[in-house]
Amino acid sequence: MLRSCAPRLRTLGALRGLTGGARPAVGDAGPALRLFSSEKFIDKDRSLPNPSWSKEIRLLFDQFMKKCEDGSWKRVPSYRYISPQDSKPTKEEGQMSRARIFSRSYDDGLGFEFVMFHNDVEKRTVCFFQGGPHLQGPSGLLHGGALATMIDVTGGVTAVMTGEFVMTANLNINFKRPIPLGSVIVINSQIDKVEGRKFFVSCDVQSVDEKTLYSNATGLFISLDPEKK
Numbered sequence: 757m758l759r760s761c762a763p764r765l766r767t768l769g770a771l772r773g774l775t776g777g778a779r780p781a782v783g784d785a786g787p788a789l790r791l792f793s794s795e796k797f798i799d800k801d802r803s804l805p806n807p808s809w810s811k812e813i814r815l816l817f818d819q820f821m822k823k824c825e826d827g828s829w830k831r832v833p834s835y836r837y838i839s840p841q842d843s844k845p846t847k848e849e850g851q852m853s854r855a856r857i858f859s860r861s862y863d864d865g866l867g868f869e870f871v872m873f874h875n876d877v878e879k880r881t882v883c884f885f886q887g888g889p890h891l892q893g894p895s896g897l898l899h900g901g902a903l904a905t906m907i908d909v910t911g912g913v914t915a916v917m918t919g920e921f922v923m924t925a926n927l928n929i930n931f932k933r934p935i936p937l938g939s940v941i942v943i944n945s946q947i948d949k950v951e952g953r954k955f956f957v958s959c960d961v962q963s964v965d966e967k968t969l970y971s972n973a974t975g976l977f978i979s980l981d982p983e984k985k
């Protein structure tokens with residue numbers, strides 16, 4: 757039951773690319789590993805707990821994994837690298853051969869630690885995010901660009917999970933309260949409206965206890981015109 761989302765994910769080059777090549781079953785909490793066809797290296801699903809995760813984010817992860825059991829929620833896998841078959845047809849050389857997905861580019865605990873869960877019926881995504889020390893902006897606080905990245909990715913996933921390959925056309929973010937570096941925050945994203953190829957998404961960013969609204973945002977994601985793809 758938890759695997760019901762996997763076929764759709766496999767059809768989405770976009771999701772594979774932006775998550776780095778989703779192959780495993782969604783909702784499977786096992787240590788999913790991915791061996792690239794070139795067999796040069798193994799990529800692992802980075803939305804699973806690692807030793808840098810605080811108790812707080814682990815607890816949230818466990819709570820939502822339970823919600824996945826009846827199929828209403830699905831964990832969204834996430835990778836560091838785009839798999840070779842989803843990469844550009846040109847041969848990548850030099851620096852570009854080491855390209856990483858930005859939101860998964862840091863080593864464990866230093867940058868973006870997050871896991872997302874998606875609810876298909878409600879067309880919404882919840883992201884639990886713990887920003888590491890390399891995401892500092894003002895002293896002791898999370899950089900606004902790091903938060904913008906997470907809002908972009910969470911909103912993008914919400915749109916992509918409808919089955920379309922989207923790109924971000926517009927993001928509008930209100931930064932309302934500073935976020936302590938290393939704290940766990942909750943990003944809720946939902947689709948407000950779909951007009952043709954346009955997906956209008958809204959997000960709010962809160963503390964785990966929901967007492968602090970750190971930020972809210974709206975985004976426009978556009979699925980690629982088949983003629984222009």
Ligand SMILES: CCCCCCCCCC(=O)SCCNC(=O)CCNC(=O)[C@H](O)C(C)(C)COP(=O)(O)OP(=O)(O)OC[C@H]1O[C@@H](n2cnc3c(N)ncnc32)[C@H](O)[C@@H]1OP(=O)(O)O
Nearest residue numbers: 770771774775908909912913916923924925926978980981
């Ligand atoms: C993990 C799984 C994946 C999810 C994570 C994703 C997170 C990361 C996402 C990214 O980082 S994507 C990279 C950053 N974004 C870009 O680089 C996008 C650059 N822009 C483009 O490539 C094109 O502008 C775009 C594909 C977004 C739209 O080009 P199109 O040629 O398909 O759009 P077109 O000009 O035909 O306009 C289609 C409609 O959208 C409207 N539109 C386009 N851009 C707009 C805009 N910026 N603001 C408001 N409306 C806009 C446009 O007016 C029109 O409205 P109508 O249909 O009502 O006439």
